[in-house]
Amino acid sequence: MKTGFVNIFGRPNAGKSTLLNAIMGEKLAIVSPKVQTTRHRIKGILTEHDYQMIFSDTPGIIEPKYKLHERMMQAVKSSLEDADVALLLVDVKDNWEECDAIFSSLKLKVPCIVIINKTDTASKERIENAVTFFKAKPYCSELISLSALNGVEVKEMLKKVAQKLPEGEPFFAEDEITDLSERFFVAELIREKIYDLFEEEIPYHTTVVVREFKHKSTLIKIGADIIVQRETQKSIIIGEGGKMIKKIGTEARKDIEKFLASKVFLELHVKVRPKWRENDLFLKEYGYQ
Secondary structure: OEEEEEEEEEOOOOOHHHHHHHHHOOOOOOOOOOOOOOOOOEEEEEEEOOEEEEEEEOOOOOOOOOHHHHHHHHHHHHHHHHOOEEEEEEEOOOOHHHHHHHHHHHOOOOOEEEEEEOHHHOOHHHHHHHHHHHHOOOOOOEEEEOEOOOOEOHHHHHHHHHHHOOEOOOOOOOOOOOOOOHHHHHHHHHHHHHHHHOOOOHHHHOEEEEEEEEEOOOOEEEEEEEEEOOHHHHHHHHOHHHHHHHHHHHHHHHHHHHHHOOOEEEEEEEEEOOOHHHOHHHHHHOOOO
16 A cells, blocks of 8 residues: 655646646635635545545745745645655746746655646647756656646556555545545635635735534535725625625535535625734634644
């Protein structure tokens, strides 16, 4: 039995969450074209008869600007410490020198598979040049080009990952697919809708906390707070006549019902917490350990 932690690293928007979802065959990580969507380390547990791989989607590697960013980079650091295999993800259209500088700075001492992602968006020449560039790097023990969005070559990637895992007993039961709670994923699905529906700074000033999660006879009752930093942001989230918060709730509820396989009653409130991204107590309360 091959068992180990396979952790995904890369710049923001390289496609780490999309890759995790493609590997797992279902949506564990929220996805948005906006950068810095992923704030937590999200584990997906893939168990087959001859291996158990614990994949981690990590926040995109950035220079921290406030305490929330620092917590996000701590999630990356913990992934560096327990990795058995590292997947170094590159958007084929990105700046390769900058990606190389990040990967070199990680100083990983485990097998590293460089993954050239989004091959469906680039020319054959661009892909070939990226392969040539990264294959020459000392951290690259294997290289794969794929499209995480289309799921192309993901199965082939899993075979190569399995070859590099150590032998050992499974860490999780074979029917487990993550170590995170239903509450966590509900909050993430609500936050995803905020990223979808609002522009500019609103998504980055917002977080979601699930306050109530009760199983009733015919449905699950969920109460959640959307946290913002300023009253003006609260007004934007609510919208004229409550239009926007109703839209968030309607769209989020559909995804939550699909995820939980149950009817859901979802109640949302908006609360103002000035400078919550810089407040250690708020960050801890909101799950940013």
